[in-house]
Amino acid sequence: MDYRLRIGDEVWYCRADSGEENAVRITMKDHVVNVRYSMVSEHQIHLMVDGTATSAFITGGEDEKMVVIEGVPYPVQNEDILTQAASKRKGPRAVPQQVTPPMPSVVVRIMVSPGDLVRKGDGVVVVMAMKMESTLTAPHDGRVRNINAAVGDKVMPGQILVDIEKEEGAATGDSGEKAVP
Amino acid sequence: MFRKILVANRGEIARRVINTCREMGIATVVVYSVADREAVHVLKADQAIFLGNSEPSESYLNIEKIIAAAKETGAEAIHPGYGFLAESPEFAERCEDEGITFIGPPSRVIRELGDKTVARRTVSQGGVPVIPGMDRAESDPVLLERESARIGYPVLIKAAAGGGGKGMRVVTRPEDFHEAALSASSEAKSAFGNGAIYLERYLARPRHVEFQIVADRFGNAVHLFERECSIQRRHQKIIEETPSPAMTPKLRERMGEAAIAVAAASGYVNAGTVEFLLDAEGNFYFLEVNTRLQVEHPVTEMTTGVDIVRLQLEIAAGERLRLRQKHLRQRGHAIECRIYAEDPEKGFYPSPGKIVYLEEPSGAGIRNDSGIYAGYTVPVEYDPILSKLIVHAEDRDAAITRMIRALREYVILGVRTPIPFLIEVLQSAPFRAGETFTDFIDAHFSNWQPDRKDSDLARIAFIIDEIARQKRPLAVAAREEGYPTPWQTLGNRWR
Numbered sequence: 165m166d167y168r169l170r171i172g173d174e175v176w177y178c179r180a181d182s183g184e185e186n187a188v189r190i191t192m193k194d195h196v197v198n199v200r201y202s203m204v205s206e207h208q209i210h211l212m213v214d215g216t217a218t219s220a221f222i223t224g225g226e227d228e229k230m231v232v233i234e235g236v237p238y239p240v241q242n243e244d245i246l247t248q249a250a251s252k253r254k255g256p257r258a259v260p261q262q263v264t265p266p267m268p269s270v271v272v273r274i275m276v277s278p279g280d281l282v283r284k285g286d287g288v289v290v291v292m293a294m295k296m297e298s299t300l301t302a303p304h305d306g307r308v309r310n311i312n313a314a315v316g317d318k319v320m321p322g323q324i325l326v327d328i329e330k331e332e333g334a335a336t337g338d339s340g341e342k343a344v345p
Numbered sequence: 346m347f348r349k350i351l352v353a354n355r356g357e358i359a360r361r362v363i364n365t366c367r368e369m370g371i372a373t374v375v376v377y378s379v380a381d382r383e384a385v386h387v388l389k390a391d392q393a394i395f396l397g398n399s400e401p402s403e404s405y406l407n408i409e410k411i412i413a414a415a416k417e418t419g420a421e422a423i424h425p426g427y428g429f430l431a432e433s434p435e436f437a438e439r440c441e442d443e444g445i446t447f448i449g450p451p452s453r454v455i456r457e458l459g460d461k462t463v464a465r466r467t468v469s470q471g472g473v474p475v476i477p478g479m480d481r482a483e484s485d486p487v488l489l490e491r492e493s494a495r496i497g498y499p500v501l502i503k504a505a506a507g508g509g510g511k512g513m514r515v516v517t518r519p520e521d522f523h524e525a526a527l528s529a530s531s532e533a534k535s536a537f538g539n540g541a542i543y544l545e546r547y548l549a550r551p552r553h554v555e556f557q558i559v560a561d562r563f564g565n566a567v568h569l570f571e572r573e574c575s576i577q578r579r580h581q582k583i584i585e586e587t588p589s590p591a592m593t594p595k596l597r598e599r600m601g602e603a604a605i606a607v608a609a610a611s612g613y614v615n616a617g618t619v620e621f622l623l624d625a626e627g628n629f630y631f632l633e634v635n636t637r638l639q640v641e642h643p644v645t646e647m648t649t650g651v652d653i654v655r656l657q658l659e660i661a662a663g664e665r666l667r668l669r670q671k672h673l674r675q676r677g678h679a680i681e682c683r684i685y686a687e688d689p690e691k692g693f694y695p696s697p698g699k700i701v702y703l704e705e706p707s708g709a710g711i712r713n714d715s716g717i718y719a720g721y722t723v724p725v726e727y728d729p730i731l732s733k734l735i736v737h738a739e740d741r742d743a744a745i746t747r748m749i750r751a752l753r754e755y756v757i758l759g760v761r762t763p764i765p766f767l768i769e770v771l772q773s774a775p776f777r778a779g780e781t782f783t784d785f786i787d788a789h790f791s792n793w794q795p796d797r798k799d800s801d802l803a804r805i806a807f808i809i810d811e812i813a814r815q816k817r818p819l820a821v822a823a824r825e826e827g828y829p830t831p832w833q834t835l836g837n838r839w840r
Contacts, residue, residue: 165808165811165812167804167807167808167811169804169807169808171797171800171803171804172797174800176804178804178808180808180812182812188808188809188812190804190805190808192801192804197801197805199805199809201809203809203813205702207701207702207758208702208704209806209809209810209813211802211805211806211809213801213802213805218799218802220802220803220805220806221702221704221756221758222758222806222807222810223701223702223758223759226811226814229806229807229810230758231802231803231806231807232756232758233799233802233803233806234753234799235752235753235754235755235764235765235768236765236768236795236796236797236799237761237765237795238797238799238800238803240803240804240806240807242807267695267696267697267698267725268697268725269725270725270726293695293697293725294686294687294695294697294725294726294727294728294729296694296695298694318725
């Protein structure tokens, strides 16, 4: 199997050739390593890489996994799957196009009212998670159509708190930037 | 001794108090909110009373509901933990009025020490050095400017009603004072509704050194030595240790005596912490008293062998302090690291979520005061502390290497933690040299990113996990069939 794996800004081509049971030969860039392994549990892999033992702890799916080795987390992404998913959305990597919290939060303040004109980057809602406030901003210029949350509401990522509709005749946007009715 | 107490807190500290109660044969009642139905304190206590919605005002800060829970369950005393109602004089007073023992100082002491300028007056009358500055807040700009000249530059402007750095300014030159005072006062007014400010001498690069004190109601008081807590982010401690690398026996004696003098001057009863700032010349200044059990109390317990919660319970039950200062010793070195659900790569931003896998370090000299378990969802409603990892070893170097070993073994999957950050701080040359000042993180670790030297292994792990995932359905099928047990393979022959 071939993989294109991203850690941070680096994308590496990797090839895996399975050998005998619980052994695999992995080619990364220009070097080859022989790995023996055992799946200790769903989240723990014991690795022997060219004779040196390590435990890696792992969670996540085929597109993205978090690997923890000696206390250090390595977010590893499968670039091929991410690119496929992105091309289905007919665009490059997804950037937030909606006013939605990055994590489960509580709404602290709503800074706009229906009918307000906002510019890209204007603060629209302040949410709080774990005693820290953060301001969600308008993803594009437009007019506030609906406010779908009230102060004190518990809100989840993906939940759209404020609908901002692009003004008629405003800059032409692509399909990804339409306000959700 | 009490037969039953109520713990008015949550998470790791509630569990910490419950542990000692179980060892002493005291039954425990906890209280909880909607978000905490499956929290560790609820699972560990003998009884759990539901308070209501997750907002602190509906639950852990709701005095009426907590008092009612204590009465309903027949709890004789309330331990407030830290945070929430731990330093509320109203709550302590209400307990006193209701005939429930508050496990902490009397409400009068909490009130007096809670007011910063009153505390400064009380303490300096007791002969303890305070940071040179004003004893009263002021709003007259002419008077403030005169005071600033008396105190000397650099000067620190603080809001009387302040907190969280609001209304705080460092002024290095007299010509900037007027403007800084105006803006600090208006910031304080908009934040706290009170524009009164006061001035203190500004200390550059101080250390934060605090003393644990314990006093009974018969006038006996001892200190359990110091803790150094200079490694802070957002004015919140993340690494604490004892002994302080800056301490000498002579200085320890002087600061310890000052801490006891603070206890005497304020009429202190129960366990508390006297905080000082220590400058490079060995001058120390009173900062404030925390009238509660401190988050970092375990490092003191490790080096003195004393259970501070047990002392709190004994003193609250009216017993005499049996410890004598001359018998107390510090043995070895202890370090605590606070493990929060937060992302050190993104400015320590909170990282709530479900803990999908947990492996805790163990071995000689390791203590983990934890409020989590595998499968637990860290709620967004409260302070994101998960646990406190504490190590004890013969000396500071051994404690540092033991802590690094323990942190590397501590696996928490599902939320981000400061573990990789803490490892690098402990490995760093300035930490090893004991050069721990309150500006440590800004000076050495601003915009920190982890050293990802094992990226090769991480890619290998990714690939193996993919290979294993594709095989997994087969593996599950094999397990369902089951392995033959000795009972099957031995048949009847063993009879």
